[in-house]
């Protein structure tokens with residue numbers, strides 16, 4: 001096992017790339033600590049698979065280096081990187097039994113048979129495959145086959161990293177929930193570095209200790225689920241994480257405080273940075289917007305029942321602002337005033353948080 005470092009990495013699929021639009025990955029330097037559970041989260045096309053393939057060695061980066069511990073592995077092919085990979089679709093040997101499929105990566109490495117047996121049974125038990133161990137893989141459903149793929153990825157304890165590329169896509173929704181928490185539990189037991197690619201925020205937040213959020217080839221934030229929720233460093237993180245996403249509203253600055261709707265708002269600590277002509281916005285999540293006697297005047301346009309809360313859509317001029325109101329709380333008719341929680345109101349310059 002080892003720490004993984006990406007140093008000044010950049011990648012383009014073109015031989016002689018020019019403008020930024022021709023780069024699939026913009027320059028990034030990222031450290032993945034040994035034993036960490038990471039999710040790589042972002043919308044389709046943002047570069048997740050490209051990054052994963054660079055770490056596994058399937059792609060050589062156009063620029064920069066990949067290090068496993070103190071070894072530069074940039075030029076090493078996948079089979080010399082000592083990694084395990086689980087893909088979107090099952091990779092199993094249909095003619096072998098479930099047991100032999102799970103044992104395969106271990107037997108390949110000449111692990112003694114008693115140890116193989118112990119490990120295979122342990123993994124099978126965790127994935128509810130014990131009953132089917134002697135069944136041929138060919139007879140299993142897509143769910144069952146993907147569980148074998150997960151098991152094969154998890155069975156070796158000597159790998160540098162286990163990489164999962166959207167492995168629960170083919171799994172039915174109910175089992176998905178179960179497998180997510182099993183994967184988390186397994187990681188806590190085996191403590192191998194895990195990188196889990198997904199475009200599903202719930203999956204990322206459930207499985208990972210640290211979430212690496214990507215947008216258009218750029219890593220925009222690396223943080224715990226709580227950090228991404230409470231202090232999104234980029235407006236994209238605010239939009240992408242949370243349901244509904246963060247309210248992002250145009251603002252100006254007055255003595256380091258955001259001015260919105262003609263009012264100067266309090267924030268945790270006034271901005272000391274100069275904005276230098278950047279596009280300024282304030283961000284506040286619907287969870288941190290409240291109805292108040294005075295504040296930003298709004299018109300209530302829609303109320304949607306979301307279980308314990310109502311999602312209330314309001315309008316101030318051209319801007320829409322969402323807030324969450326506990327179900328049962330009486331809402332004013334038509335117009336209202338809003339207050340933003342100062343400790344959870346951030347200011348952004350050209351989409352990046354400033355403080």
Ligand code: ATP
Nearest residue numbers: 013014024042043044045046047048049050051199
């Ligand atoms: P998805 O979730 O849809 O798999 P992703 O986040 O994994 O998307 P990538 O597949 O890494 O994103 O793609 C990043 C960018 O690189 C996209 O613009 C894509 O079109 C481009 N790209 C990916 N693979 C190739 C390739 N083999 N040749 C040329 N361009 C590619």
